[in-house]
Amino acid sequence: MYRVLFVCLGNICRSPMAEAVFRERVARAGLSGAIEIDSAGTGDWHLGKPPHEGTRRILDAQGISYEGMLARGVRPEDGERFDLLVAMDESNVKAIREALGAKTRAEVVRFLSFVPDARLTDVPDPYYTGDFEETYALISEASDRLLAHLLETGKVTAAAR
Numbered sequence: 001m002y003r004v005l006f007v008c009l010g011n012i013c014r015s016p017m018a019e020a021v022f023r024e025r026v027a028r029a030g031l032s033g034a035i036e037i038d039s040a041g042t043g044d045w046h047l048g049k050p051p052h053e054g055t056r057r058i059l060d061a062q063g064i065s066y067e068g069m070l071a072r073g074v075r076p077e078d079g080e081r082f083d084l085l086v087a088m089d090e091s092n093v094k095a096i097r098e099a100l101g102a103k104t105r106a107e108v109v110r111f112l113s114f115v116p117d118a119r120l121t122d123v124p125d126p127y128y129t130g131d132f133e134e135t136y137a138l139i140s141e142a143s144d145r146l147l148a149h150l151l152e153t154g155k156v157t158a159a160a161r
Ligand code: 4NP
Pocket: 008, 009, 010, 011, 012, 013, 014, 015, 041, 045, 046, 125, 126, 127
């Protein structure tokens, strides 16, 4: 089992969107049994809350489930449990490192590092921009690229199903 944790600030806009979209792509590829997917936030304002209305609206429009998803905070154990921590922006990377300390097994990456041809390096925060479509387009592309990367590098194999 390969374990991926998406991380943003509030865990109500970007990382739940990434969790839901990536889970759907993984399911479509028949790899649900090979990859565990979760999301968390580095801030604690929205713990226990469902995804933001804007995130829910765009996932509904795409027919992507977010059932049962509730915001939680990043925990030190996440650095041991997960293989890959996928940060939405550079400030999340810094906050993850602070939350986990030195002792962590997980690789920490920016989500858009999988989309080197994107015109941005950080996934814009729709909590502030209001533009959930722009964020969805980037998350959708990055999700496809992340899955391709995991298969190409052999971190996940179709046989693991
Ligand atoms: P997210 O967006 O990190 O994409 O979930 C935010 C949600 C809430 C806040 C900041 C960002 N907030 O400050 O409450």
